Amino acid sequence: MVSQLFSRQRFWRKQELSSYYDIVIIGGGVHGLSTAYYLAKFDKDLKVAVMDKSYLGAGASGRNTAIIRANYLTPEGIAFMNASLKLYEQLSGELGLNLLFSQIGRLDIGHTESTLFWLRQRSEYNQLMGVESNLITPDEVKAIVPEIDLREGKPFPIMGALHHPPAGVARHDAVVWGYARGADRNGVELHPFTEVIGITKEGRRVTGVDTSKGRVKAGLVVSATAGWTSTIARMIDIDVPILTYPLQAFVTEPLKPMIDTTISSGELHTYIYQTERGELVIGGGVDHYPTYSHKSTLHMLEELATNAIRLLPQLRGAKVLRQWTGICDMTPDYAPIIGPVDGVDNFMLNCGWGTWGFKAAPISGKTTAELILTGKVPELIEPFDLNRFYEGRLINERAAAIAAAIH
Numbered sequence: 001m002v003s004q005l006f007s008r009q010r011f012w013r014k015q016e017l018s019s020y021y022d023i024v025i026i027g028g029g030v031h032g033l034s035t036a037y038y039l040a041k042f043d044k045d046l047k048v049a050v051m052d053k054s055y056l057g058a059g060a061s062g063r064n065t066a067i068i069r070a071n072y073l074t075p076e077g078i079a080f081m082n083a084s085l086k087l088y089e090q091l092s093g094e095l096g097l098n099l100l101f102s103q104i105g106r107l108d109i110g111h112t113e114s115t116l117f118w119l120r121q122r123s124e125y126n127q128l129m130g131v132e133s134n135l136i137t138p139d140e141v142k143a144i145v146p147e148i149d150l151r152e153g154k155p156f157p158i159m160g161a162l163h164h165p166p167a168g169v170a171r172h173d174a175v176v177w178g179y180a181r182g183a184d185r186n187g188v189e190l191h192p193f194t195e196v197i198g199i200t201k202e203g204r205r206v207t208g209v210d211t212s213k214g215r216v217k218a219g220l221v222v223s224a225t226a227g228w229t230s231t232i233a234r235m236i237d238i239d240v241p242i243l244t245y246p247l248q249a250f251v252t253e254p255l256k257p258m259i260d261t262t263i264s265s266g267e268l269h270t271y272i273y274q275t276e277r278g279e280l281v282i283g284g285g286v287d288h289y290p291t292y293s294h295k296s297t298l299h300m301l302e303e304l305a306t307n308a309i310r311l312l313p314q315l316r317g318a319k320v321l322r323q324w325t326g327i328c329d330m331t332p333d334y335a336p337i338i339g340p341v342d343g344v345d346n347f348m349l350n351c352g353w354g355t356w357g358f359k360a361a362p363i364s365g366k367t368t369a370e371l372i373l374t375g376k377v378p379e380l381i382e383p384f385d386l387n388r389f390y391e392g393r394l395i396n397e398r399a400a401a402i403a404a405a406i407h
């Protein structure tokens with residue numbers, strides 16, 4: 001019994017690459033893996049492979065700060081993110097793995113009248129769509145986070161906040177591993193360290209991929225490569241309105257419990273929360289220039305630390321434990337792109353996850369799988385097609401994604 005409890009079991013099998021799959025998913029991040037998981041859950045006979053040039057979760061999925069929330073600005077964004085939040089509430093049970101999902105809530109702080117106007121608008125849209133989100137006063141903010149500096153008489157005074165109780169955090173690695181294990185158990189082949197170096201085509205039809213381990217034919221190729229989407233797009237000569245920006249974050253040494261919610265300031269481009277083991281997680285906006293570089297910078301550390309101390313002066317003197325960077329696929333309207341591409345058959349995009357994609361992974365994977373299996377676009381993702389950029393149907397989620405937006 002004891003040996004059974006402590007026996008080491010692989011989360012997924014090692015597989016030899018086959019010469020054909022019904023569906024090849026490029027990218028073993030949380031979106032590629034959740035798509036594979038739901039595909040195999042809905043149709044166990046499909047032959048699906050996920051290929052990643054590195055280990056599973058090596059991209060932004062293993063580097064994010066794991067905040068999950070639904071208090072977006074647009075009806076499209078709110079409906080989509082709320083559906084994802086609902087799936088997160090059941091996900092540990094569904095995947096049979098404790099994802100440490102903890103609904104600690106969220107405060108979006110406003111420092112000016114004009115931000116309060118936007119926050120009020122968000123709160124009203126959210127409430128109309130059944131998402132709990134209320135505008136609260138500085139005193140109510142203080143009651144939730146007694147340690148916060150309301151900054152009366154100082155620059156960036158706190159004038160109110162949008163309070164969103166169902167928001168939470170989860171363990172990002174566990175979500176990646178849970179989807180990977182679930183996909184594997186339903187027959188999906190996972191191929192880490194298998195780089196896609198080309199996409200094969202006959203006329204307008206994609207026929208498969210060239211990989212670092214050889215050529216593979218496929219009935220459908222899905223790109224779920226987030227910050228690397230433009231490099232995949234180049235392989236089939238299409239344009240995607242995506243620029244790749246680095247996003248940095250850091251954690252402090254563990255400190256005694258100080259806050260038990262997530263706080264975000266759009267005007268300071270900074271967000272903070274405390275993990276269960278006491279580390280303060282601090283993140284902010286993307287770097288100022290697009291690049292594929294994963295380099296962390298002292299400049300960003302100083303900027304984020306200064307802002308965090310403005311909100312929580314007790315952090316002065318806290319030691320930084322580690323800082324890291326991931327890359328993000330930013331779209332002009334801060335909303336994702338899911339679906340086929342005009343003029344290219346048997347190919348699908350799942351990208352545009354920018355700085356907000358971790359929270360979206362469950363519903364993104366589920367709806368992408370439904371689209372692939374039925375050929376019908378699920379209502380929740382109808383607004384997120386690539387053509388919106390050519391037809392002027394932009395979603396404009398900037399106001400909701402602002403803490404992590406381009407400055």
Ligand SMILES: Cc1cc2nc3c(=O)[nH]c(=O)nc-3n(C[C@H](O)[C@H](O)[C@H](O)COP(=O)(O)OP(=O)(O)OC[C@H]3O[C@@H](n4cnc5c(N)ncnc54)[C@H](O)[C@@H]3O)c2cc1C
Pocket residue numbers: 026027028029030031032051052053054055056057058059060061062063064065066067068194195196197224225226227228247248249283324325326327328350351353354355356357358359360
């Ligand atoms: C510091 C930071 C903080 C963040 N915080 C949050 C947050 O709090 N909440 C939130 O919702 N989102 C957050 N995000 C955003 C979120 O992490 C991403 O949107 C999400 O992880 C994207 O997942 P993905 O699976 O699409 O991409 P990724 O996880 O980036 O996966 C793409 C994969 O594609 C692989 N790949 C690329 N090219 C190839 C190729 N040619 N062949 C094979 N494989 C290839 C890569 O190796 C990579 O593993 C944050 C991001 C960062 C960097």
